[in-house]
Amino acid sequence: MKAIITTGNGGYDKLEYRDVPVPTLRSGEVLLKVLGAGVNNTEINTRLGWYSSSVTDSTEALSGSDEKETLADGGWNEKTPFPFIQGTDCCGEVVEYTDDVNHLSIGKRVLVRSCMRLIGYDSLENIWMASDFDGAFAQYVRVPASEVFVVDSDWSDVELATIPCAYGTAENMVHRCEVTANDRVLVTGASGGVGSALVQLVKRRGATVIAVAGDSKLDAVKALGADQVISRNADLIEALGESSVDVVIDNVAGDNFGAMMKLLSRGGRYASSGAIAGPMVTLDARDFYLKDLRLIGCTSWDEPVFPNLIGYIERGEIKPLVAQTFELKDIALAQxxxxxxxxxxxFVLVPPSA
Structure with a gap:
């Protein structure tokens, strides 16, 4: 099969389009023909080694250099299994499964839950497709059958491929923050994959959405359902006032982290699953403890998250946002x-038909 092999930390030259063997199934697994694979920050971050604790810059700053050494802790602060196949999002078609799998049928269209808690939901231990084992930047992918969800929808393959990583990450943060219709929720980076999902998922729960995005994207974010949009260049405290929001869901971090603590009302909740503007932040601990704030880190997806998303899709409660599609071989251009x-x-990559 054709696949993109990421050979190490570095620039786009580390992405090689070549022939590799089709995966062989083990007990409890399913083989999927990949119909579409979304492009995410996490694949770029892993290639660049951004998850290493030695990296303190923003993702944008790190991507500016093609000269990278292989970092021992570059993948989620663990060793990255180079060379391997990335691709965290997968819309696929079931083509084979082992005898001990009884809930799937050949030809069914499915989504893969990319964050997997295979030892159970009493533990936060997790593995991720395309970080801990080969992913969907290929014609075929092998995954545990427990992580495959049939979806009954008239969405296209490409539209479904936008969902797993971004919407799963977003729904997990919304779920952990226990967002209700009474909440005022600030969403940063609202035009990106996770941010645009957040606007929809927060609004779906009836909450008031205040979205932060670049000036050229404010109208598009407003059209997603945001009640108020604010330029990312604005002074957030001046625009909103201290103690003015109940929840902040933030994948940006960087210099605005301290301001977001001041925006939260007493008992407010802050959730994050990323730090694209930079992982090193300044916190006034008095804002944290005097206002009884909850700071919630979100990597492991909770059990209801992915089934929730399948239901939202099938009931037409959310919509996909496809910015552009690319052939799998054009991954460097896509990134x-x-x-x-x-x-x-x-962005979504489409492998060649087998």
Whole structure:
């Protein structure tokens, strides 16, 4: 089969399009023909080694250099299994499964839950497709059958491929923050894959959405359902006032982290699953403890998250945002365009038909 092999930390030259064997199934697994694979920050971050604790810059700053050494802790602060196949999002078609799998049928269209808690939901231990084992930047992918969800929808393959990583990450943060219709929720980075999902998922729960995005994208974010949009260049405290929001869901971090603590009302909740503007932040601990704030880190997806998303899709409660599609072989071009941050929604790679 054709696949993109990421050979190490570095630039786009580390992405090689070549022939590799089709995966062989083990007990409890399913083989999927990949119909579409979304492009995410996490694949770029892993290639660049951004998850290493030695990296303190923003993702944008790190991507500016093609000369990278392989970092021992570059993948989620663990060793990255180079060479391997990335691709965290997968819309696929079931083509084979082992005898001990009884809930799937050949030809069914499915989504893969990319964050997997295979030892159970009493533990936060997790593995991720395309970080801990080969992913969907290929014609076929092998995954545990427990992580495959049949979806009954008239969405296209490409539209479904926008969902798993971004919407799963977003729904997990909304779920952990226990967002209700009474909440005022600030969403940063609202035009990106996770941010645009957040606007929809928060609004779906009836909450008031205040979205932060680049000036050229404010109208598009407003059209997603945001009640108020604010330029990312604005002074957030001046625009909103201290103690003015109940929840902040933030994948940006960087210099605005301290201001977001001041925006939260007493008992407010802050959730994050990323730090694209930089992982090193300044916190006034008095804002944290005097206001009884909850700071919630979100990587492991909770059990209801992915079934929730399947239901939202099938009931038409959310919509996909496809910014652009690319052939699988053009992954370097897709990632270059992705890093310009000029788009709203998701890029999707389409493998060649087998």
């Amino acid at each position: 270059q365009e992705f890093e310009k941050k000029a788009h709203v929604g998701k």
